[in-house]
Amino acid sequence: MAIEISRKAGIAVPPVPLKKAAKAALSMLGKKDAELSILITDNEGIRELNKKYRSMDKPTDVLSFPMDGDMLGDVVISVEKAATQAPLYKNTVRNEILRLLIHGILHLLGYEHVNGGLQSRRMKDMEKKLFKKLKHI
Numbered sequence: 001m002a003i004e005i006s007r008k009a010g011i012a013v014p015p016v017p018l019k020k021a022a023k024a025a026l027s028m029l030g031k032k033d034a035e036l037s038i039l040i041t042d043n044e045g046i047r048e049l050n051k052k053y054r055s056m057d058k059p060t061d062v063l064s065f066p067m068d069g070d071m072l073g074d075v076v077i078s079v080e081k082a083a084t085q086a087p088l089y090k091n092t093v094r095n096e097i098l099r100l101l102i103h104g105i106l107h108l109l110g111y112e113h114v115n116g117g118l119q120s121r122r123m124k125d126m127e128k129k130l131f132k133k134l135k136h137i
């Protein structure tokens with residue numbers, strides 16, 4: 001399992017806990033051989049990606065870009081958005097980044113929530129289950 005973490009210059013998010021959490025989440029999801037790339041950026045960086053790939057010219061909290069084979073894909077997280085919305089979820093910034101990482105990984109594995117209903121419930125339940133187990137890593 002290869003987990004690569006990149007950070008935009010000036011962003012001080014420690015990579016080791018994030019890498020441990022990603023490995024644990026993938027293992028719990030039956031994907032312990034998967035490769036994953038994580039980019040921690042700011043609102044401007046994620047806004048550019050959101051505009052380019054989703055035609056939405058605004059920042060978002062997390063983006064997922066699935067790939068094929070052993071390379072599961074890329075998860076991009078805005079640390080600024082995480083800091084802004086952490087109080088809404090009653091999280092620390094660190095735990096909000098973890099929640100967003102889990103959310104992004106679930107999207108890479110085909111989980112969806114956009115249309116609501118059973119799919120959304122299934123994703124939310126899995127997100128809560130993983131977060132509960134991983135928040136102390």
